[in-house]
Amino acid sequence: MSATVHTLPNARQPSLDPVMALVSKDMQAVNSVILSRMQSDIPLIPELAGHLIAGGGKRMRPMLTLACARLLDYGGTRHHLLAAAVEFIHTATLLHDDVVDGSDLRRGKRTANIIWGNPASVLVGDFLFSRSFELMVEDGSLKVLRILSNASAVIAEGEVNQLTAQRQVSTSEDKYLDIIGSKTAALFAAACRIAAVVAERDEGVELALDSYGRNLGIAFQLVDDAIDYVSDAAQMGKDVGDDFRDGKVTLPVILAYARGSTEERRFWEDAMLGHRVSDDDLSHAKSLLQQHDAIADTLVRARLYARRAIDALAPFPAGQARSALVEAAEFAVARGY
Structure with a gap:
């Protein structure tokens, strides 16, 4: 992959404020669905x-469904149920992830598995997955069901991988x-793509939104993986060096x-x-990452994927929705500075 970096447009510090607004x-309607279901x-x-x-997450994935629907001038309400389904899928995967990882903190709070135990966390995750599929069935679109069910399967494959x-x-x-x-x-991509389905747009629009979400998701995860070594627990909401x-x-x-070097590789083999x-080993790991520009180059790649996400929005008309989605991509990588 080329190391050329395009400067993302926007001189001020990007945020999610435009897409949230x-x-x-x-989102109020989606929150009502989430609460009731x-x-x-x-x-x-x-x-x-x-x-x-209620743990302080930004609800970025359902917000993307809603924002993409706005981008397409969709005037109905189907996206409310589907955005809630997206959030339930995400929440279920978090519950399962924390059990697999043995995590103690998420978003700065004790994880559910630490409070209630692993069996309860897994089973409530299963409950939320089931609720998400109920919402998909209520929507009535086989295409939406195919997109979201496929994403759920792909997420599970990724976790096993x-x-x-x-x-x-x-x-x-x-x-x-x-x-x-x-x-x-996969879930970022699906969250965006289903907006094109409910807005009854053609496959070209679906694929453009899929590309936006997919590249945004990769950029987001690359930055997460970089800041695990350079941020602090207060900023990340989890323990440093997890x-x-x-x-x-x-x-x-x-x-x-x-x-x-051979010696450094032996350190990484032992560490992994x-x-x-x-703590001393973590400090040594950080120094090696710094020495070999590993964090900086990870962020370079994140910016490349963010640029691809922004480029995927080019076919859509300029306006508040597109600007907000562009800034969401900028925000994803700005967290790494």
Whole structure:
């Protein structure tokens, strides 16, 4: 991949404020759907689901569904149910991820698995997946059902693929991109694409929005993987160095390992196997990443994917919706500065 970086348009610090303002009324309707559909006669289900759903997340994926619908001047309400379905899929995957990873923190709060235990977290995740499919069926579109159900399957494949790559420091960059393309970007892509379906646009529009969401999702995950080594717990909402201690072979590690000396490679092999996980080891890992420009080059790639996302919006008319979606892509990578 070329290292050429296009400067993203926008001199001020990008934020999600424009897209949040664009969809604020629609988001109220989506939140009502989320609140009503996570209810159950079993009190633990809404209690546990509510802990995560109300946990301070930006709800970026459902916002993308709503914003893309606005981009297409869709005037109906089908996207409210579907945006809620997207959020339920995302929340279910988070509950399952935290169990798999043994995470203690998410968005700065204790994870559900730490409070209620792994079995309850897995089962409530299953409940939310089921609710998402109920919402898809209510919409009545087989095409929407196909897009979102396929995304759910691809996310699960990505998580399994990541599990098989865990602690495998020889993981290739291509495999890493396959993993994040599945576990993160697939839902971004689907969230955007279904807006074209409900707006009854042609396949060209569907593919353009799919490309926007997919590239945005990859950029978003690349930045997440970079800031795991350079941010702090308050900013990330999770413990610093979690990926390092969990043996997750992300792009910064792949680059540093490929560029390292024999001794440095041995360090990474030991670290990813869980033999070098002290604070001093994390500090040494950070110094190696810095020395070999692994963080900087990960962010270069993130900016390239963000540019591809922005370019995918070129066929759409200029206006508030397109500007907000452009800035969402800018925001995704600005977090890495």
